[in-house]
Each structure stands twice: as C-alpha cells, then as structure tokens.
Amino acid sequence: MSTSEETAVNLDTDDTAQDNQPSANYADIIYNGIWKNNPALVQLLGLCPMLAVTSTVVNALGLGLATLVVLVGSNIAVSLIRNYVADAVRLPAFVMIIASFTTCIELIMQAYTYELYQILGIFIPLIVTNCAILGRADAFASRNPVLPSALDGFMMGLGFMAILVALGAMRELIGQGTLFSDMQLLLGEAAIHWKWVVFDDYPNVLFVVLPPGAFIGLGLLIAGKNFLDEREKQRIAAQKAKDGPSNSKRVRVTGQVS
Amino acid sequence: MQTAQVFSFHGGIHPEENKTQSLQLPLGKPSLPKELILPLSQHIGQASVPLVAIGDQVLKGAPIAANNGLLSSHLHAPTSGTITAIESRPIAHPSGLSDLCIVLQPDGKETWTELKPLPNWQQLDATEVISHLADMGIVGMGGAGFPTQVKLQGAHKKPLSHFIINAAECEPYITSDDTLIREKTRELVLGIELFQHLVQAEQVTIGIEDNKPTAIAALNKTLTECNSKIQLVVVPTKYPSGGERQLIQLLTGQEVPSGQYPADIGILCQNVGTCVAGYEAVYLGKPLISRITTLTGKALNAPQNVDVLLGTPVAHLLAYADLQEKQLNRLIIGGPMMGYTLDSAAVPIVKTTNCILAANKKELPAPAPEQACIRCGMCEQACPASLLPQQLLWFSKSQELEKAEHYNLFDCIECGACSYVCPSSIPLVQYYRHTKSSIRDAREAAVKSDLAKQRFEARKARQDAEAAEKEAKRLARQQASASKAVQTKKTAPATKTTEKSALNASNSEAAPQINDTTKKLKVDVAIGKSKLKKLQKQLVEAQEDERLEDISALQLHVSEQEKALVELETELAKAVKANPTKKPSDTPDNSVEKAKAPANDALKKAKIDAAIAKAAVKKVEKALKKAEELQAPEVDAIRQQLADAKKRADELEKVLDNPSPSTPPTEQKPAVSAAQLDLASQVKKEKIAVALAKAKINKLNKRLASSPEDAETVSKDIEAAQQQLVQAESLLATLIESQHNSQETS
C-alpha cells in the first residue's frame, strides 16, 4: 500500500484531533468518511483490491459491500473491547477480529454469490490486510464509543465503496461500453436485465480494462476531488480575507513592556 | 612572429561581427561636455572617498577621490574646472539606479596639474611602480574594472609562467581595442614590457582574434622593430574567446580551476587598454582620465571610435556621433552579448566603458516571447564552460538553489552563448543571474541568522547569569538586613562609624575563627567572579570572531563557573547567617556598603524614571490634544487618571523635596536610599498610571474614530481635561526639577 495510516492521518493534524475526540461530532464523522478523509481518494488505502477488481460495476460493488460490512463489524467489535485490550497486543487482536469478519463474509459470498466469489477470488480474503479497515480500527474505533465507531465504519466503508463503484463504472463504460452488466451475480435474477449497453458495437479498450487503466482512472478521480477542494478553499480564503485578520498572536521574546 | 600552438575550448558561437561600421572613421575626439559626471564606484570593490568639496577648483589630472581600502581605486579630474556637486546621479549599471558621483564643470582651459612620471622605473622596486600605478587610478579596462595594483600584486603569489595580453575582443560591434592597438601600438608594446618587468613571467603572449588584420600587422611591425620577445598569437574568431578563462585555455591549454584566479596557476591576464594606461602612467605620469570607446549601432549616422574623457555623458557622445533619435530603440553599454541596457543617456562614461551601442529596432529586435524548453541541447553545445544550461534553467525556474549550485551554476560566465542559440528564446542568462543572486542572498541571510541566533543565545546566557547573580545578592542582602536588624538593637551607635578598621578590630576580637572562614569564602567568591568575568569576556570575543567550537566550550565553562559562584555565595551567606550576633561589625559594614549601592541605583533609577515620566506626560499631552481635536467621549476617565497622577506626582515631589536637602552626604545614606527608593516606587506608580492613561486615550481615539456622533457632548470635559493637563504638566516639571536637585545633592 502506498501510504501508511499514520502518515495519512498526520498529514492533517485537524483530522487526528477530531478523530481522537471521544465524542466526535456525527456530522463530522459522516463528512470525514464520505469526502474529507475518504479512504480511497485521500488516504489511498486499500489500493491493491481497488485497482484489481474495479473492472466492472458489479465487481466493485461486491468488494465494496464486503469491505463495508467488515469495516462496520470490526469497528463495532473493536470499540466494544477497546478498554480491555492491552496496548501491546492491540494490533494482533484487531487483526484477529477483522479476519473473523472477513471469513464470515467470504463464507456468505461463497454461499449466495458463488460466481462473484470466484471472480473476486483472492481479493475477498485479502480484505483482512486492507489498511483502511485496520486503520479505522486503530485510529478511531479503539478510542471511541460503539455508536460513533459504527457510524465511522459505515461512512468510511461507504466512501470506499462509492469510489470503487465510480471507478468500476468508469472502467466498464470506457473499457466495454456497458454499465451494470452481470449485476445478477450480486443481486440475483431480478437484476439480469439491468445491463445497459451504452455504446453498440463497442471495441473493448483493453487498456482501461487492465489494471493500468485503473491507475489513470483513480488519478482522475483524485484530481477531480482536489479540484473541488481547491475551489472550496479559495472560497473560504476569500471569505476570510473579507473578515480580516484576527488579533495578533505575538508574544514578547524579551520580557514584558511596562 | 613566432608561431604558437592554439588550443580550443568547448562550445562558443559565431554571431554576426558587425565590426566594420565603427572602423570607417578615424579616432574621434569629442569636445568637452558641459559637465563631467564621475561615479565614485567605477571599479570592483569599495567606492572611492572624495578628496574635494563642492566649489573646489581642480586641475586636469589632479586626484579628486582616493581609494578606500585594499580593493579600491583613485579617481582623477579628467579636465580642469570646478566641482559643482557631489550627489547621486544615474550611473552605468544594469539596474538603472543612481550612485554617488562627483560632478565637474570644465573651465575649458585644460590646465594640467604637475605630472610625475617615473622615468627610472627600471631601477625602482616593483612595489614602488605598482603603487605608482595605483596612485594613477589604473584599473582593468576589459570589463570588470579590477584594480590593477591588486591584480599585479596577486600575480606574485606564484612564479608566473604566462603573461597574457587580451586583445581578442570577441564581442560583436566593439572595436575599441582594435583601434587602440592601431593607434597606440608602440605605447602598447612599451606598456606590456613595463608590466612584464613588474611580474617577470616566463612567457609573454598577446592573444588576438584573426578578424583584426590591420591591428595584427601593426603589432607585428612594432614587435619586430623593437626586437621584442613578446609572442603574438592569432586565435580563430569565436565568441567568447576574449573571456579571460577561455583565452587562457586557447593560449595555454590550461583551465583555471573553479573558484580560483588565473594567478593561482601562474598566469596573469591584462587587457590591452590597461597596458596602454600603465604606459601613460609611468612614462608620462598621466593618470587614467580618458579611454577609447566605440560608438556604434545603426541609430548613429557616424559610428566611430572616440578618445573620450571619463565622466562624459553618453548623450554628449551620441550627439557627437550624430544620433537619429527616432531610430534609437535600445541603448547598450558594452557589446550585444554581455552589455546592459541603459534607461537614459545621462549616464557617464567610466573606466570600463568600451562600447556604446545605439541600436535600432531592426538591428536588435525585441526578444521573441519565451517558449518552453524542449531540452534540444543546443545551449549545451554552445556553452564555453561545459555546463548543462537546460538543467540549470530547470533548477533556476523551480528555485532549487542547492541543485543549481551542484550543477556548477557559479562556473557560468554569463557570456550569453546559451541564450543566443536557444530556439525557445529563453532568457537563460537572466535566470542564472537571478538564481546566483538568490543563492548569494540566501548565504548572506544564513550568515546573518546564524549571527542573530548566537547573539540571542549569548544574551540569554548573560541574562541567566545576571539573574543568578542577582538572586545570590538578594539572598545575601536578606541575611544581611536580618542581621542588621539584630545588630541595630544591640549597638545603635555602631552604625555611625563606617570606618573599616574599627569594625574589623571589633570583628576580629569577637569571632576571629568564623571571620577567617567567611574571609576565605569571600576571597573565593571574588576569584570566582573575576574568573567568570574573564570567561564572559572570552566568550564575547569568541562570538565576535565566530569561533563556534570555542563558543560552546566557553559557554559551558561560564555556566559552570556561575554555578560554582552561586554555591560559594550561598555558602558565604550561610556562614554569615550562622553567626549573626557574634560578628556584629562585619554585617553592618556589609550592610552599609550594600545600602550605598542600592541607594545609588535607586537614585539613578529615579532619575531615569523621572525622564520617562516626563516623556510619558508629553505623550499623554499629545494624546489628549489629539483626543481633544477628535472630541473624544472618554475624557472623563483620562481626567480622573490625570488627577490621580497629579496626586502621586505631588507626593513624589514632597518625598523628593523633603529628604534631599536634609540628607548629610555620607552618614545618612541609608535614609536617603530609603527616601529615594520610596521616590522610585512613587515614580513607577505614576508611570504605570500614565501608561494606563495612554492606553485609555488610545482606546478613546479608536472609539472616537468609530463613533464621532457622541463627540459634542464631551467637548466641555475635554476643555477641563486640557486645563488639568496643563496643571499636570507644571507639576511634573517641578517633580523633575526636584529630582534633579536630589541627584545633585546625593
């Protein structure tokens, strides 16, 4: 993975401060998970499955859902035991919890969506090693009560899944000219006609279907987010400039002036 | 003519030469201008110091400015006349800024001062001749204006293998050296031999480009006539073969190591103009007051070379060469490759001005807009220093100073070959110049911030030491006063006798043993103190000399010494405390002495406080006036405070008045000190009050500014305040007077 959780969080000290507050604001948690601290776009966590399985919407949605469930489950569990785990064995314990949830999900998918399970292959068990999950467990759930932790897990999972699906849709559209093909693999027979052939006679753009295309797609998504953030920042800066600077924060180096 | 091997250097370009235009006409001699402007900084190094005052009459060739330090030069009057001004005038500098100049109004008589040639220079010591050259204000006339005496002295560092005379003149358009060689061939050869006599090089070589056939022929003729050993080497025409380092490589095959001078590898390089100036200085005794300059460019109808007096404004020369004002688009001092543009033609000719290029639009068109660097590598092929210009551009653009330095930015000679060939019209040289100055600024800033840091830390260390000392003193004093209290009860009259001998006698009788220990301790303390002082002195010295390793060691010593001292002092205090009753005489002695010191201190403080109070009152007054003008609403409060201040001032006055006349000089010092301490505290209080008032007035002003509509209601109050202010003022005046009195009496 490209960035470890620690540095990702440290990049913005405000975030850690907010994360560490036991009574985090729910609105903040939602905003953090979906946008500001999005695990896929900002923290660049879980890149490996993200780049590997987002060739179609259904793959992305499948993995996204699995990750979401594991994330919520592990966050709740970790939050519940947070006061009873010694610091030294913290991480192994968290990994055990995550592994258990992942195994559950794997078995469930094997049972109900066997084909999708086969398509996703190794990437379902690999959810255990998804830094996003361990990161949230360590950075948030181990310091917050159950309810905020569950919300945080859900929102982070949702943010992750949203990017996965967006990337999947992008790659499916450009790579194969369709959208929502094979949705029945995940959603059952009802979804069999969901496949929308956007372009007829479309030549498969292999480059986009292959993992290198995912890099470019993700790069574009990150660029888009940065662009929006930049605009917002400029707006805030303009607002602040209008308000004028606040009082001086200067201290006297050389004692008091009488 | 001996044939010699000519080496080559990397890169180089072949721009259009454009040399023939200015060689059509013979050497011109322009008339005297209305005024001559002589910048004090015509050379590298410190500016000269003017020797004349406004209104002085000077003769032609008389010194008007002297050198200022080692790397500087003299300046002489180019003609006889009157000094009309010493002021800032625009000078020939790429920035277009002004600098200090001596302005000389010629009287037209051209009366020479007494000339002092050195006819017997061959018998004289080299240093004497060199100092004569320095007195004549000779500087390198090739471009940089390096004082010649410094260069010649530098050449003695190492035995010289080559003495090279630079006659290459590789820049397009410029023909001043060419003309000089043609006109003054004999003088040049004699000048070279003069310099050779001074430096004693193994080999003397004139390097000249093959595009000056007439000059080469003239030189050859003269050299054979003189039967000279000077070698004439003709190098192929290529820009920048006239660069010092490039010419050295062309003639010797050697490279001047980066960051060093040619003298470091036993080579000396002089321009032809400098040699001729040296000849004139020694043979004729003429100082450097004129030079040959090329006037060229398509905006001139009569391009030519002129022998021109230093200080002549460029405008005067342009008029002489028949300038077409409308054609003039760019005015350049120097050549098109390394010269710089002028904002105005009012700037004067200086010792290094070899060419004035008045170009029209067609000749030197405006540069095309900069395009992206495509890393085509043409600049690299052209760079005479074998640099990677495109890489340097990249680092310059992104301000990566360290990387630029690593890529040898400082070996760039700014010859402009890279910019010349750049297909994207990137002003590479400007990027490099900017980056070089950024690096220099950063270095200076680093030195400055290091210094600031050292001084800040030294100050902190000193303050800590002072605080520790004070604390120790305070402890000692506390104990002393405690013992004094005890002692005064027992022996009241003892306080009157301040003579030490008596005290010591009683002291020694009372407790000889203890006294010994305290004495010892005292001696220790004294030694410790002197040691500390010494160390501190050393520390300051070290800081001044910037010896980093010493500083830290010394600081350690100082702090150790301070600690030891504090320990000693506390020990001493303990010792004193342990025997307060047994040695009554010792303590009063101390107490009196100590009381004296604070008394003096307090008095001083009081004086200072009084001064401050005075100033503060002035400030209040000012502020009040302002408030009044602005019709401030809060004058009430100020008035109240002024009243308070007045009261305090009254008290202060009383306190100051009463004790001062009644204080006998020595015996009642403790009382005086007490009174003065009181006074000091009073003044302090008052000062605080005044400060408060000041702050309130400030606030008031602000509020008034925001809400002027309440102003009318308080106008009366303000009047009253004004009256009271006047009263306060007078009170303060008396207060200050009394303080003065007390100072005098005490």
Next chain:
Amino acid sequence: MFTVLLAIGILVVLSLIFGGILGYAKVRFHVEGDPIVDQIDALLPQTQCGQCGHPGCRPYAEAISNGEAINHCPPGGQATIQALADLLDVEAIPLDGDHGTETAQRVAVIREDECIGCTKCIQACPVDAILGAAKQMHTVIADECTGCDLCVEPCPVDCIDMVDVGITAKNWSWDKPQGVAAQSLNIIATDRSTEVSQ
C-alpha cells in the same frame, strides 16, 4: 514430528539472526538527539521576533516538530514555509495572516536627537543590536538588527522607526523572468508559481 521441530528450529534461528541484525542496526545507525528540531531551527530566520507566538525561533522549531503549523513565521515568509514544507514533506500552505504579514527586510533606526537614553530598547532587543548607556543617546547596529521591531513598542518617546532596507546598485539583482505564459489557471502542478521539482 521431526518436521515440526525442524520448522520451529529454523524459525527460531531465523528470528535470532534477524533480531541480531536489527539490534546491530539500532546501535550502528543510532541517531543522537532530535536533529529535526535543529534542522527546522536552521531554516527559521532567527529574528527572534515572537510573531509566531513563541518566545524565540527555537521554541517555534520545537513546536513545529511537535505538530504546529509551519505558516506562523511572517519574517521568513513564503520562502521559509516552502523550505519547511520540503524538509517535513508536507504541503506548503500560505502564511497565516493572524501572525502578521510578510514585509520587506527592515532595520530599526533610532532618531537620535529624540532619544532620551532610557535603555528600554536595549533591554528589548533580542540580539543586543542596540548600543548606548543610560541617559546617553542610543543607536542601532544596522548589520546586527534582525528587523524584529521588538524595540519599537517599549520606546517611551517613539523615536524608533522601522526602515526598509533599500535597493542599491550593490545589492540589486535581476528579476526572475516571467517564464512561459505568465497567466494561467492552476489546473496542474507545474502551472503553479513555485514549480514542483522533477
């Protein structure tokens, strides 16, 4: 059973070897002190002005190493922020206006005929750049002055001015050329004013 023991044995040996390597590395590459603070301190302008909210540059350097924002130093300005951002590998942010604005290099100058010799400025100067004695006129050693303006406020008679260090022919330098297309939108990184390195 033997294979199990063998596996365990191999793992134990491996762990010992790697542990040894790690232990050696810790001793061999041990770093003394906290050099990052020194590095940060070296980048700060050492004006000791306190505008950052800390008493001196070093305390601010320590605060930065503990996570304080890097944009609280007006004397250093954007250049210092950029240098700190490069050092700490974080994003360069604009100067925090709450701490003051970046000004040109200035020095304090005492109007000497108005000076009353109170020594207050001498006490206020963090770098001992003011000379003078009580009741004597004071003066600023321009070369030592950092332009922190701490001496201005204590002066009871307001006789200290902060004067911009002017540009003379000696310290003048060429501007940086505008480059390709001076006006453009900051869509990509290389469009920004401080171009990113390779």
Next chain:
Amino acid sequence: MALLRITSPHTQRAGRRTSWVMQMVIYATLPGIIVQTWLFGWGTVINLAIAGVAALLSEAAILAMRRRPIRFFLQDYSALLTAVLLGIALPPTVPWWVTVTAVSFAIVFAKQIYGGLGNNPFNPAMVGYAIVLVSFPVPMSQWLGVSSVVASGEMLSFSQSLQAIFHQLPVIDSYTMATPLDGFKHKELLDSQSAFETLPALQAASIDSWLWVNLAYLMGGLALLWLRIITWHTPAALLGALLVMSGLFYVFDTSNAASPFFHLTTGAAMFGAFFIATDPVSSCTSNRGKLIYGAGIGILIYIIRTWGGYPDGVAFGVLLMNFAAPLIDYYTQPRTYGHKKAKTGLKIGGDH
C-alpha cells in the same frame, strides 16, 4: 526616450526557433511518408490528416482549460509533430477512432497533464501508440501488404482506404499481410532459412518494401543531422546496439536468428532511431547520456523483437528508456570548465 531594458544577450541567432525545429522534423518525415504512401496506399495520408486534426483540437481544448494562449502554443508545431509521428506509426487502414484515441491520449495524458511541451517525461507519440497497441490489438496488427504479394493483387484505392478507415472494408483481409517482423516472429518451429523461403511476409517483395521505407526515413534523419537539429549520438548508438545485438545472436545462432541487415531495415528501426528516440524532451541531454540512452533502446528493441510479445519493440524500448533518462542524466554530466572531475548524481550538501 522609451528604451527597452532587458538582460543580455541582446541578439539571437535568427530563424532557428522551436517552431522551426518542429517544422523541420515534420518535413524530414516527408520522404518516408511518400514512400509509405507509394507502397501501402493512401491510408497513411488519411491517417495523418485525422491525427493532425485530432491533435490540434485536443491541444487547443486543454490549453483553453489551462487558460493559456492557444494560438501561441499551437504555433510551436509540437502537437502537429506528435500527430505526424503517430500517423506514420499506425497501420494505414486502422479505424479512425484508433487514431483519434492514440493522438488525444498522447496530447492530453502524455503531454499536457505533465505541463505541456518540454515537461513530458515520456515520448507522447509512443505513449499514444502503446495505448492503442495494448487496447486494440486486432486493428493494430493489420498492415497492408505490397500489391504484388497480397491476395487481391492490388493496392487499396483512395475511396477504399477512406471506407476502410471510416466504415469497414469487408474484404480488408485480402489486402493485409503480416509485416516481415510479424512473419518472422510467428515462424513457429521453422528455422530462419526455411522461414525466409516459405513465409509470404518474408519474401523479397515484402522485405524490400520495408527496406525502402527505412531508407527513406534514414534520408530524412540524415537531413536532420545535417541541419544540426539532432546529434548523431542517439541514432548511432541505437542502430549500433541493434546491429551488435543482432550480429552477436546471428553469429551464434544462425538458424533461428535474423541477420543484422534484416533487423536494421524492417519495422520502425530507422524511423525510431532518427525520429522517435531523438525527441529531445524525453531523452537524455548530454552527449554521453545520449549514447547510453540510444544503446539502451537498441538493446531493448532487439530483446522485445526476439523474446517479447510484440513483433516490434521501438515504442516500448523508447518508453522504457524514457524512464531511465533522468538517471542516466544524473550520471553523465559533462565535466565543467575548471573542474577536475565530472559530477555524478545529485549529492547535495551532504544531504543533512
């Protein structure tokens, strides 16, 4: 007197602007384009037209988004040059959308996203080529054959070419043929000799046609050398390395390897050596660096041709060496005047 105040030098070598350089490179491709059109029909010309329009439009669009002066940047001809190089490299009858994809990807992603002309680390034309080669392997492998060898026995007419590019030519297969490199690659178990005897792609007519194409590009390249727009280092090193590699393997394994002459005169050898590898922006800067860079490409071309998945390796060879160019640059700085040794790497101030 309103005088211009700028830094020295005040004069410039007349005429040799960046746009002139780009134009000259474009003109230097003309012999090759003419020979290619002569041998393989109008497809190349139509491709060039499509590519040119697509390049200018995508460049203009991005410049507009970046609020940069569009006219100014379009006039440097760099976008057009990318289009020309791509138009030449793509098969003559490749569908129009392949060309458009390649060109717009090259301009938008390989060039403008990195900051436009001068900032791209990779050769834009080759990035575009590689993208379509990876994405659309089938149309990219359909090269036309010379008329005497293909099944139909004739060349595509102009209208047929248009139809092939914009619609579909049902009988296109009777005009296409494997290139010699393709044919040699798929000789399967045949040894060299029998391959050259039996495979249609390796017959004299087919090989000669590629020889002519390569000779034409060699001519253009020599013209660029003569104009001093490129230096000899990169092409010489590239061709030399290719020659040495193929020579070595030909000597040791005559039965399975092709002759050096074959390697130098088929595929994009000359085109790559003189027009692609010499792209100054993405290649090395110093002369020594260019030698290493060119040799690297030459070796990679041989490796990819012989053991890789694609018949020709110029595009990937160039792209791979683009990666290495900064590294090579760091270690091949020239020795500066007055320094004893050339510096290597980027060791700065002890790096703390």
